[in-house]
Amino acid sequence: xxxxxxxxxxxxxxxxxxxxxxxxxxxxxxxxxxxxxxxxxxxxxxxxxxxxxxxxxxxxxxxxxxxxxxxxxxxxxxxxxxxxxxxxxxxxxxxxxxxxxxxxxxxxxxxxxxxxxxxxxxxxxxxxxxxxxxxxxxxxxxxxxxxxxxxxxxxxxxxxxxxxxxxxxxxxxxxxxxxxxxxxxxxxxxxxxxxxxxxxxxxxxxxxxxxxxxxxxxxxxxxxxxxxxxxxxxxxxxxxxx
Numbered sequence: 001x002x003x004x005x006x007x008x009x010x011x012x013x014x015x016x017x018x019x020x021x022x023x024x025x026x027x028x029x030x031x032x033x034x035x036x037x038x039x040x041x042x043x044x045x046x047x048x049x050x051x052x053x054x055x056x057x058x059x060x061x062x063x064x065x066x067x068x069x070x071x072x073x074x075x076x077x078x079x080x081x082x083x084x085x086x087x088x089x090x091x092x093x094x095x096x097x098x099x100x101x102x103x104x105x106x107x108x109x110x111x112x113x114x115x116x117x118x119x120x121x122x123x124x125x126x127x128x129x130x131x132x133x134x135x136x137x138x139x140x141x142x143x144x145x146x147x148x149x150x151x152x153x154x155x156x157x158x159x160x161x162x163x164x165x166x167x168x169x170x171x172x173x174x175x176x177x178x179x180x181x182x183x184x185x186x187x188x189x190x191x192x193x194x195x196x197x198x199x200x201x202x203x204x205x206x207x208x209x210x211x212x213x214x215x216x217x218x219x220x221x222x223x224x225x226x227x228x229x230x231x232x233x234x235x236x237x238x239x240x241x242x
Contacts, residue, residue, distance in 0.1 A: 001026065014038060014077035042073050048087040052121045055161060056094075056114040059170060064101060071097060084125060091115045109155050109170040116157050116179075116192075123147065123183050123190040142230065142239045144206035147183040150195065152176050158194045184237040193236055201226065202233030 001009070009026055012018040013034070020038065024031035046069050050057060057065065072093050078086035091114035098107040154173045160166065178195035180203075193199055201221075205212050216226035233239045 011077050014041065015074050041078060045073050045078055045086050048084060049090055052084065052087045053090055053114055053117045056090075056110055056117055059110060059113065059166075061102070068097065084121070088118065091118055105172045106170045108173060109160075112153060112155050113157055113160075116151070116153065119149075119151065119181060120190040120192065123149070123181060124188075141211060142202070142206040142234075142241060144203060145182045145185060145238050145240065148203070148238065149181045151179045151181055153179055158192060161192075180238065182238060185240055186237065191237055193238065198225070198229035199233055199236075199238060201229050202239055205230065206233070206239040 006027065009018070009023050013020055013023040020035050021031045024034045027034070049069070049072065060068070072090060075093060076086065076089045091111060094107075094114050095111045098110060102110070154176055156171050156174055156177070158177075158179055160171060180193045180195050180199060182191055183189070184191050201215075204210070205215055205226075212226045212230050213223050215221075216223045230239070234241065
């Protein structure tokens with residue numbers, strides 16, 4: 001049996017398309033050992049999904065989760081060594097899986113939340129890699145975080161994530177809003193902030209290399225408020241001092 005044939009046999013086993021005994025016989029291995037391996041792989045994939053999508057899973061009805069986990073694993077068994085990659089298809093899987101099991105409102109929110117969490121995971125996982133195009137932006141007193149991504153979402157995801165306690169029901173779509181996603185310059189963790197006026201002001205100041213006091217005067221803004229905006233942007237890691 002070639003390596004490709006072995007891989008296909010294992011995937012069929014993981015999907016439940018071929019009995020473990022049949023695959024074990026074709027591979028010449030002990031069915032009990034293959035069953036242990038299959039359970040181990042499924043457990044690791046479930047752990048990867050739980051680590052990458054904790055908020056999405058917390059928002060799901062707990063009674064749905066066992067069947068959902070099994071269905072996802074059957075639809076997307078891992079084909080490589082990276083378990084993070086194995087968890088990657090989860091948002092797209094939810095898009096097809098949830099509409100017949102939850103309300104249209106809940107399904108739409110959960111899918112977008114999962115996509116948002118996947119993006120946060122990607123930002124966090126790139127923390128040890130010096131990605132292309134991450135040269136610091138700005139030549140004034142402040143430097144814009146080079147990992148900044150501006151994302152438009154259709155649901156109040158930030159408001160829901162920071163709410164304490166969480167609302168009893170999931171929110172419907174609302175006006176599109178912008179979220180700023182970036183990697184913290186010191187902690188190397190993914191961060192997100194609603195794109196408020198003060199943070200957008202700070203982004204403009206850092207990106208254009210402006211002095212905040214001069215920019216505030218030119219725009220007719222309160223200088224104290226402009227300084228406070230820069231202090232806040234520094235505190236959250238959106239900008240750094242030059």
